[in-house]
Amino acid sequence: MIRKVDLRSDTVTRPTPSMLQAMMKADVGDDVIDKDPTTQKLEEMAASIWGFDAALFCPSGTMCNQIAIMVHTKPGDEVICHRLSHIYWYEGGGIAANALCSVRLLDGENGIISPESLAYNINSVDEHHAHSALLSLENTVNKAGGTCYTAAQIRTLAEEGQRLGLKVHLDGARIYNALIYNNEQPADYHRSVDSMSICLSKGLGCPVGSLLLGSADFIVKAKRIRKRLGGGMRQSGFLAAAGIYALQNHIHRLADDHARARKLADGLRVSSWVSEVVSPQTNIVIFKTKKNPSEVAEKLEMHGIRLIHMCQGWLRLVTHLDISDDDIEYCLTIFRSMEK
Numbered sequence: 001m002i003r004k005v006d007l008r009s010d011t012v013t014r015p016t017p018s019m020l021q022a023m024m025k026a027d028v029g030d031d032v033i034d035k036d037p038t039t040q041k042l043e044e045m046a047a048s049i050w051g052f053d054a055a056l057f058c059p060s061g062t063m064c065n066q067i068a069i070m071v072h073t074k075p076g077d078e079v080i081c082h083r084l085s086h087i088y089w090y091e092g093g094g095i096a097a098n099a100l101c102s103v104r105l106l107d108g109e110n111g112i113i114s115p116e117s118l119a120y121n122i123n124s125v126d127e128h129h130a131h132s133a134l135l136s137l138e139n140t141v142n143k144a145g146g147t148c149y150t151a152a153q154i155r156t157l158a159e160e161g162q163r164l165g166l167k168v169h170l171d172g173a174r175i176y177n178a179l180i181y182n183n184e185q186p187a188d189y190h191r192s193v194d195s196m197s198i199c200l201s202k203g204l205g206c207p208v209g210s211l212l213l214g215s216a217d218f219i220v221k222a223k224r225i226r227k228r229l230g231g232g233m234r235q236s237g238f239l240a241a242a243g244i245y246a247l248q249n250h251i252h253r254l255a256d257d258h259a260r261a262r263k264l265a266d267g268l269r270v271s272s273w274v275s276e277v278v279s280p281q282t283n284i285v286i287f288k289t290k291k292n293p294s295e296v297a298e299k300l301e302m303h304g305i306r307l308i309h310m311c312q313g314w315l316r317l318v319t320h321l322d323i324s325d326d327d328i329e330y331c332l333t334i335f336r337s338m339e340k
């Protein structure tokens with residue numbers, strides 16, 4: 001039987017037996033009628049860890065980001081973000097469709113925006129221009145290959161954005177990968193941004209769920225929008241229990257995913273059929289091939305190795321909870337066999 005190594009995304013993980021145990025034991029209510037106790041526990045826990053007043057458990061990272069954009073803007077405003085941002089590329093045009101806003105895309109090496117670039121991209125206040133309302137940052141930057149800002153860089157950017165009159169949202173889908181890479185703590189981020197999203201369903205290994213964090217007033221507004229978007233969940237405690245378990249047990253192991261990503265990158269770098277590999281900081285490896293990328297993806301798939309073909313010839317591999325050292329060795333063997 002062919003080995004299956006699914007490296008398409010860190011979202012493909014299955015709950016571990018211990019996580020499933022925690023889910024089955026969850027104390028639940030109805031989080032739409034009033035409150036689900038386990039969801040409330042998760043929200044309070046996350047808000048306290050990250051130094052926000054409150055949190056809101058949502059079905060997805062996309063919903064968290066879209067709600068944040070809608071709370072922070074009004075129709076006709078402009079959202080400023082890096083040109084590789086998830087909110088721009090992969091959220092179904094939600095900035096336009098949900099928030100009725102335009103977007104200003106910024107450059108910056110490895111997906112990282114410089115504070116100096118902000119002032120040039122704020123529209124002057126007159127009726128010709130969209131009102132520059134929101135700066136949205138991403139950490140890690142998925143499309144750049146999981147690159148990281150430090151907490152200090154986020155703080156500097158946020159201070160500059162706020163000085164220029166912007167609200168600042170942080171898409172922290174993979175913020176724990178950034179913490180591990182930079183050897184930082186959530187406290188290093190305290191009171192730096194106006195809102196933040198965290199995905200529990202990526203490296204942390206939950207089946208579903210993301211958290212949106214912000215001030216008490218922000219979360220009241222966010223909750224109304226979540227309801228309007230159909231994101232209120234009833235016995236959400238079963239999912240929240242997985243989130244609590246992940247926050248208690250799955251953070252430090254992210255270092256293993258990073259080490260495995262580095263091994264994959266090393267194997268690719270010495271492969272004659274590979275033309276470019278971005279050195280991974282976290283769990284995402286992006287690379288280009290000398291051959292047709294779709295053919296390479298197909299060939300790997302024949303060997304049970306699944307990856308994602310991103311646009312412009314980039315292929316992406318993501319390590320996660322369900323990938324072992326043996327899986328990595330298997331991938332390296334297959335990479336070598338493709339020399340023939």
Ligand SMILES: Cc1ncc(COP(=O)(O)O)c(C=O)c1O
Nearest residue numbers: 060061062063086138142171173
């Ligand atoms: C940086 C980033 N933000 C947000 C999301 C959206 O998360 P979800 O798939 O839960 O909607 C993703 C998903 O891959 C992501 O990579």
